[in-house]
Structure formats: structure tokens, C-alpha cells
Amino acid sequence: MNKTDYIAVAALVLSLIALFWQFWTWRRSGPVIRVTGGVESPWDPAGFTSDLCYGYVRAVNAGRGAAPITSWGFLSANGQVLVEYSSQLEMPLIPARGMHVPIAPSAQDTWYCPLEVLMGQEGYQPFVVSPTKGRIVGRLSTS
Template structure:
């Protein structure tokens, strides 16, 4: 009976250890998460125009290079624009270090105009960043 209990404990510890090794291995490279949200820049005591912010967060252990960003429409078309020149906006390509984040911005009016031209709702748009060696990383829909 004691041998069975010890065997079960050893098997459980081994399974947990193996699971932890898999999680660690998956996290050794860059792990990029993308999110889009509303932003109103506050520069020099003045509140700016309404923007959409596309933010890339590197949750992995290695750096990644962001080569581009944009918005994916449901009809597989993309909106790619030059980011609004706001303080703190990084030029592309941008090296995103481990556990760092970077954001790029588009005026909400420009986004609204582009969506109207394509006949899609803003809530159907997905932000993305292009990562060197990984391709396009998509965020959740804006709506």
C-alpha cells in the first residue's frame, strides 16, 4: 500500500514538473499580445483629439522586432497608416524588449472614415502588429 502511495505521489510530481517545463519552454521566446483602446493624448496641459491606440506588449522572455502595425477589417483588407506623431510613439522598426510595451495611434476620425468607405463597423476591426519572424499578431475586435 505504501509503495502505491509513493508511486502516485512521484507520478503527480513528475506530471507537474513536465507541465512547468512545457510552459517555460513556450515562454522562452517573445510572446506578443496586441490590444486596441481609445486614447486622448494629454500633451502640454492640453487634451488632444480622440485616437485609437494599438499597443503591443511583449510578455515573453526575449525581445521582438515590430516592423509594422495596422487594423484588419472583416473583409481581409487592412488599414495601415503612419502613426500620429505623439510624444512616446516609437519609429518602426521597433525593438520591443521583454516585458515592455509600445503604442501607435490613429485618429478616430480617420478610422471612422476608412470603415465607412469599406462598409464595416468599427466593432468588427481587429488591431495587429507585424513581428519579424512571426508574422501578423492579431488583437481582439474593438467592439
């Protein structure tokens, strides 16, 4: 191999790196929503934890664009919808920030429902629905 072959190989490697970088930044340019859920005792605004446990769905926006959420809920192990909330009026117990308010980049939102909804259910999964990404099914939190 002569000197021009080495330069050509180096140019090819650099162009592949640049192409990968463009693809990576394009994928992360919009909202990237990560969903978790489970059971916890939420904190109230005064900083005290509740004695009661609630089911929760938490959506984290890891992307660089706002993430609108139109509804949230839980799926059963076989994919059937156990419960789905799509408006502030349907949400029981603890008022959330509100539906249809986009989650800012690097921010999160959490919604709560009565624990009775999940009682007797095994393998349920949390989900959110976004008009830009569709239904995003998450995983149960282990912590």
C-alpha cells in the same frame, strides 16, 4: 496497494507537474505579444492631453524575450487591411518610438493614426506584425 505503489504514484504525479512546468516556461521564454486598440486622446510629453482623438494600437510584451514589431495597423471586420504602417515616415501625426525597435520584456509601445482611418468602420481589429510571431490580431479596448 502496498507502500511501493504509493511511492510510484507520487513519483508519477511529481514528474507530470515537472513536465507541465517545463512546457509552461518554454512557452513563455520568448516574446508573448498582446495587442489592443481603439480610440483615445494621447498625452503629450508635457503631460497635457490632446483635444483630438486618434486611433491607436498598443502592443504589450508579456514574455521574457524582446519583441520586434515591423508594422501595425487595423483590419476591417471581414479581414481586409484598412491601414498598415511599416516605417516611421509613413506614420502620421504623432511620432512613436520607432518601428523595428524591439519591445523589451514587460514593456509596451503605442502607435497612433488619424481617426479618419477608422470612421465608418464597424468591427475593426488592431494588429501588429512581428518577424518571430507573424501577424497578431488583437481586440478593441473597452476602457
